[in-house]
Amino acid sequence: MIKVEHLGKHFGKVKAVDDISFEVNEHETLVLLGTSGCGKTTTLKMLNRLIEPTHGSIFINNKNILDQQAEVLRRGIGYVLQNNGLFPHYTVGENIAIVPQLLKWDKDKIRHRVSELLEKLHLSEDYLDVYPNELSGGQQQRVGLARALVADPPVLLMDEPFGALDNVTKAKIHAEFKALDELKRKTIIMVTHDVQEAFELGDRICLMDKGKIVQIGTPTDLLFKPNNQFVEDFLKEQRLQLEFKAIKPPSPPEGGTFELHGVILPAAIGLWELLEQLKFTKSESIAILDNQHKQVGQLNFQDLMSAFYKYKQQQSHE
């Protein structure tokens, strides 16, 4: 879907991004992770040409984006900023409708689409005529997300989208983020410096340092098959929690899910979340369902812990 080849950006003698290449598959979420100044944001901004690369090429759907008109390209790529970048002089409704206006949709279509998104993002329609400064940080970020999604672009770029939020709000939005069906059919590239966030939201993580890619792979790859000492050190402090997040429970049968007190949990859920669910609901066990919604088994606390140990052991034997 997205292919980056030998991409580089030099500011004078500083190589902010130094000859990197990677690919992102369709409907995948790739997280660019690293400390400040590692080049992750510069990389992201080159994808919609907010920054023009010094060298290299970028293909989206096999088309070189450098050959397209920048404005047209950008209207087809969603973009979410850390400080939401909402227009203070536009109402929430007008903010969300910016791209459709640029694309000259008719009024009814815009109104319909805006209402639809507000509902999906759990924002009341009352907010339509409210100015952004009257909203809470979390609400503003949701509006920012709605603005990026409104024209249903296949690609979404997110620059530390949740960086300015407190932990409680962040956790809530993370959950919504994962549940949002709109996002499931998007190819997403997200920048963050928050390791937990990267592990929670990323299908794959691209760890960067000094303008270069140190390692690119799934969360478990980074945890258990680090390329070098840098990767290990980077994850060291939060290692235990990360492992619980990265390791999955035994998968349910093909097309099946988990269930607890009538709430369906996705098959790709991590151990960490299942444990949390168990703790919060004070239940003994989680049901395993097949594709017919029939219970075929169950997992209790012990089962989850042994899954963890089993995985760890497997890793150490490899």
Add this chain to the structure above:
Amino acid sequence: MNEQQTLWSFMREQSDKLATQTLEHIGLTFISLFFAVLIGLPLGILIARKQKLSGTVLGIAGVLQTIPSIALLGFMIPLLGIGPKPAIVALLLYALLPIIRNTYTGITGVDAAVKEAATAMGMSRSQILFKVELPLAMPVILAGIRTATVITVGVATLASYIAAGGLGEFIFGGISLNNTNMILAGAIPAALLAIIFDFLLSRVQKLNFKKINTATKLSPAILVVLACVYFIPSAYGSKLTAGFTPEFMGRQDGNLGLQSKYHLKIHTIVISDAVMYKAAYEKQLDVISGYSTDGRLKAYDLVVLKDDKGIFPPYYAAPIVRDEALKQFPDLEKTLNLLSGKINDTVMTELNYRTDYLHQSPERVAKDFLQSKNLWRPDRGGNDGVVRIGSKIFGEQYILANMYSMLIKGYTDYGVSTKTGLGGTKICFDALTNNQIDFYPEYTGTGLLVILQPSQKVINLVTGSKESTYNYDKDMFESRYHIKWLQPIGFNNAYALMMRQKQAKDLNVKSITDLKNYLDKK
């Protein structure tokens, strides 16, 4: 209380003029503002885009701002003549800096995240400018326009110096005529205009984003309407155009006398004497009020119209000195009288010609003259007290002040400090009575009509001969102000109407009555 009532009655009496001047003032302000916005806004946007240029552009606008207003108006005359055009250009130059600077600050101050979002949404540069940057910068830009408005209302009073009208006509006329009511009749409305416009713009600034959009769209229309006001009053004309100084306009021995005694009806504009002669020479004016000894009379080939009904009283020049100064400096009177009777009309015109037209320094002209009369002596470098000499703001007075300065330095042990260029009779005379200067050269007619202001009967009585005017002034100044008129210098610098020699000849106009008859003929 009394003062207020007379001010009120003055304003009622002059309500026509007041209304015209106020409208002119508003019009002048907003035309200039309109063009200033038209130029300043794009420049501000340009330097916000190309920050390298910002230093240069803001620097130039800043320098323009520091040029004294009168000087700037002066620079405009050779380029644009007199009247509204140079005034508007000068005013707009003053209004530029706050508009450019605030546009620049406003646009560069827009949150970078918002600009980035706009770019990332796929907005083009012009969409970002009009939909994001300008609306968000608008409160700051409006603050700049507000500052510019207040500055322009203030500076627009000076427009009357170059015949562009406005409330300055009353203000400067009042200063020249020693007429407080007239000054206030101009100054109060001018101040009110500034306050009102400032208030209105502050309200606009406080509007929220939605309303500001509407206001922004309406404002050009409002500006144009207000600007049009200016052209309404100036859309009249007559065969000949007269340019009179603000002082002449309000004087009994000036325009008032021309109207009451000669019944002269002529299209008149008010103009500073600094540019009046040149404007006549360049055929922008046909009749001007001048001084009969003015050097420019010769330089610009003008001719004095005969005052056949005798409305201009004699204007013999003599130093007037505070009695206390005469006591403090016992040698002063005798020294100043050295010049008495030495300069007649022809000599004075010649001396004025040398400064006004040949641009020789007044100092050199003064020295040459004293040497030719064997009056000049080298500076004794004395320090026995300092005599303060004042002078009004025209060439002749500079020359006289220089002569007196040289004489005092050469014949006595006193030091000298000169305060030349005092704006008008009122300023000069107030400086004298308030012990800011010790003496200055004054004219008998001015003393009578501007300072003493006796009844018409007395005026008719004493203006018959030069001696009776001089004696009346001398007695009254001594008893009323303790100021002494020393011996007259000799020349009579009376007010006079002048025309270009050639035009006067073509129209066969030799006297003011001829002029009136010509104008009435149609």
